Amino acid sequence: MALLQISEPGLSTAPHQHRLAVGIDLGTTNSLVATVRNGISIVLGDEHGRAMLPSVVHYSSDGSIEVGESAQALLGDDPVNTIVSVKRFMGRGLADVGDTGRLPYRFVERVPSSEQSASGHGMVQLRTAAGIKSPVEVSAEILRVLRLRAEASLGGELVGAVITVPAYFDDAQRQATKDAAKLAGLNVLRLLNEPTAAAIAYGLDNASEGVYAVYDLGGGTFDISILRLSRGVFEVLSANGDSALGGDDFDQRIHCWLLEKNNLSALAPHDTRLLLTLARTAKEQLTEHSQTRITALLSSGELIDNVLTQDEFQSLSQNLIQRTLQPLRRALRDAKLTVADVKGVVMVGGATRMPQVQLAVGDFFGQTPLTNLDPDKVVALGAAIQANLLAGNQGGDDWLLLDVIPLSLGLETMGGLAEKIIPRNSTIPTARAQEFTTYKDGQTAMSLHVVQGERELVSDCRSLAKFELRGIPAMVAGSARIRVTFQVDADGLLNVAAREMGSGIEAAIVVKPSYGLSDADITRMLQESSQHAQDDMQARAQREQETEAHQLLEVVQHAVEQDGQLLDQAQRAHIESKMVLLREALQSKNQPLIKRSIAALNEATVSFAQARMDKSVTQALSGKNISDLEIKS
Amino acid sequence: MSAADFDLSENYFQLFGLTPSFEVDAARLESAFRALQGQVHPDKSAHLSDADQRLAMQRSTLVNEAYQTLKHPIRRARYLLSQHGVDTQEETNTVMPVDFLIEQMEWREAVADAARSRDAAALEELDARMKTDTRELERQLAVKIDAARDYVAAADMVRKLRFMEKLAEEIDSAYDEIDR
Missing domain, CATH: 1.10.287.110 (DnaJ domain)
Structure with a gap:
């Protein structure tokens, strides 16, 4: 039904109403929700007017869950059950987490389910007083609080949300984020890269043109994006970063310094948490002051009392800052640009408040970085602006966002080598097909290992999934032609399809996500979260489905009236019969039947929709000099 | 679909x-x-x-x-040639002029040397020379395709450009090595 709106932008298919949409910055340290109200993007506060929700979740043995400030208050007393910086565990295995001893959690290596990779990998999980929790579930708690905050503030149900992710997040991390949003009852309009969201907020605010670098150092992730802004188009030229580097690491450096200064080794979880909290405070103090004093009484009775100066902190954190400069150089090279081409540098993320970070970035680019937008809020503000656009509220005054995939996608070939199928910094959505053949007579199955990363060896790349293709017709070795298609959608998520070209047989794909959750996991989690008004969700889903059915009928009706000449009699009769069936299904209130009938009508109109799209593209391009076709800014 | x-x-x-x-x-x-x-x-x-x-x-x-x-020039040329029924045979045709191959080997050794000695200035110089040579090849390719319509000769040049592209990739990873 979309095409109708694309073909005839002036004609409205439904009475115009403002659709409630939000942008959510799901941060390592803090999370925010924002929306566009009266044309202006604003961050929504809680009942006390606080904009930032600490990304902290506490689990009690009675099953109750605290999120945000109230959870943070329990951090000192119950560090094991109070999860902070959960974003660092999203889509990550135990081995990725590194030195687990530095963190006060009880990690559980995921037990591979039948659908899980046999290699035993899997997303790390946390044992809490309320049972074992996956990072996806913990993140969903944070998102749920933000959803409820937005619904209370906006006075209605949300049409959808744009959730931001670090640009350098890989497929497993992105998928985990999307799963968390689903679990929190959110309709994900788009996963949006954080630096891109910041660029939208900044670019639209300042009507900027030219090449900009967005340096985004968050609580746990680092991104650098190079964008070209021109005439209402935001084109990401390259993205790079480190999805395990952020403000947290600066806290860790101070923490380690404290341990060293006081000759401490293994600490109780309470003490570890106490020192980490003090380290963070010290870091923040050093933004404004030249030195800070750290005092603490450990559970052993030992007293800590140290003074840390800005100079000392700078030398402690020097190599962390250096680690951000390498991705920067690489991003510029990938964009085929030099420092001189960069017109402005936008600073994003709370950690960019550190003076040594601003100095190093300023030095690198030879210009003072821009800090006129609040680095804590700019991502959420940009996400809200994009959500408003995606929800269809923007009218004609819109812009185009062209983003890229940050890491190459490939397949394992003989000898454990990774062959790149889609190179990094490809504009999304994108697709690439590759053909494979069988190496044995009568071979009917084939297994493929999908990896992401830039390194030559599969073992140095991130394993995303293993696929088994079954049902290949038995043939002589080398005569089957299996075409495997990688499709990356606008969220940066990968889908793989396979087909035997000779016979046209669609090979069945069994997906074994290496770190992600299987559909069965998601279903189980949804069932388990019964306390979150499952009935309500079901009722909502029904209403949404019925609304969708009505809209679809209206739009198809309009399309047939408008462009019926594109259909032959049989096609027209086919579409009309599916419309009748959908109307009957709506009468019967039979939800599964409505769902099937919507799908059937959608299916029946696909070629019609394509014909209309072609017509509109032809119309748009005919009779005009192509160079006159410009995007309105 | x-x-x-x-x-x-x-x-x-x-x-x-x-x-x-x-x-x-x-x-x-x-x-x-x-x-x-x-x-x-x-x-x-x-x-x-x-x-x-x-x-x-x-x-x-x-x-x-x-x-x-x-x-992208190489992809554009490949696409144009395929429209004229000419396969660039980048995987199969390995016959290249000897002097071209020797030059390529010298390039690669120079890049490896620069990476080993972490000599960014030398690498930048190689990078600049590689870009100049690539542009020259592209200019010649334009003449072969657009003016001479000699698609077979053009395919030879695409294969040469493919060597240059691989060289560019090597220079890129050499930069990464120096950065590390």
Whole structure:
């Protein structure tokens, strides 16, 4: 039904109403929700007017869950059950987490389910007083609080949300984020890269043109994006970063310094948490002051009392800052640009408040970085602006966002080598097909290992999934032609399809996500979260489905009236019969039947929709000099 | 229907309203690309049905693919030659002029030396020379395709350019090595 709106932008298919949409910055340290109200993007506060929700979740043995400030208050007393910086565990295995001893959690290596990779990998999980929790579930708690905050503030149900992710997040991390949003009852309009969201907020605010670098150092992730802004188009030229580097690491450096200064080794979880909290405070103090004093009484009775100066902190954190400069150089090279081409540098993320970070970035680019937008809020503000656009509220005054995939996608070939199928910094959505053949007579199955990363060896790349293709017709070795298609959608998520070209047989794909959750996991989690008004969700889903059915009928009706000449009699009769069936299904209130009938009508109109799209593209391009076709800014 | 076998137009040049040739007006290509993406990008149909979003993704994917093909000289040449029924045989035809191969080997040794001695200045000089040589090859390729219409000779030059492309990749990873 979309095409109708694309073909005839002036004609409205439904009475115009403002659709409630939000942008959510799901941060390592803090999370925010924002929306566009009266044309202006604003961050929504809680009942006390606080904009930032600490990304902290506490689990009690009675099953109750605290999120945000109230959870943070329990951090000192119950560090094991109070999860902070959960974003660092999203889509990550135990081995990725590194030195687990530095963190006060009880990690559980995921037990591979039948659908899980046999290699035993899997997303790390946390044992809490309320049972074992996956990072996806913990993140969903944070998102749920933000959803409820937005619904209370906006006075209605949300049409959808744009959730931001670090640009350098890989497929497993992105998928985990999307799963968390689903679990929190959110309709994900788009996963949006954080630096891109910041660029939208900044670019639209300042009507900027030219090449900009967005340096985004968050609580746990680092991104650098190079964008070209021109005439209402935001084109990401390259993205790079480190999805395990952020403000947290600066806290860790101070923490380690404290341990060293006081000759401490293994600490109780309470003490570890106490020192980490003090380290963070010290870091923040050093933004404004030249030195800070750290005092603490450990559970052993030992007293800590140290003074840390800005100079000392700078030398402690020097190599962390250096680690951000390498991705920067690489991003510029990938964009085929030099420092001189960069017109402005936008600073994003709370950690960019550190003076040594601003100095190093300023030095690198030879210009003072821009800090006129609040680095804590700019991502959420940009996400809200994009959500408003995606929800269809923007009218004609819109812009185009062209983003890229940050890491190459490939397949394992003989000898454990990774062959790149889609190179990094490809504009999304994108697709690439590759053909494979069988190496044995009568071979009917084939297994493929999908990896992401830039390194030559599969073992140095991130394993995303293993696929088994079954049902290949038995043939002589080398005569089957299996075409495997990688499709990356606008969220940066990968889908793989396979087909035997000779016979046209669609090979069945069994997906074994290496770190992600299987559909069965998601279903189980949804069932388990019964306390979150499952009935309500079901009722909502029904209403949404019925609304969708009505809209679809209206739009198809309009399309047939408008462009019926594109259909032959049989096609027209086919579409009309599916419309009748959908109307009957709506009468019967039979939800599964409505769902099937919507799908059937959608299916029946696909070629019609394509014909209309072609017509509109032809119309748009005919009779005009192509160079006159410009995007309105 | 998969994105791969989806055909929006007969050829990529047509899609962007350009005449098929190796020399392209980059500004015109870009503005046509943006105009098309402005219509088909999935962001334009994010509030619509799943079927519409799927279709938008396929259209947008194809427009991206077409744009990338025409934007990059080697891919553009490969595409043009294939339209004229000439395969560039980059995987199979390894016959290259001896002096060209010797030159390539010298390049690679120089890049490896620069990486080993962490000599960024030497690498930058190699990078600049490589870019100049590449541009010269592209200029000659334009003459072969657009003026002489000698597609077989053009295929030889595409293979040479492919060597230069690999060299560029090696220079890139040498930069990374020096950075580390």
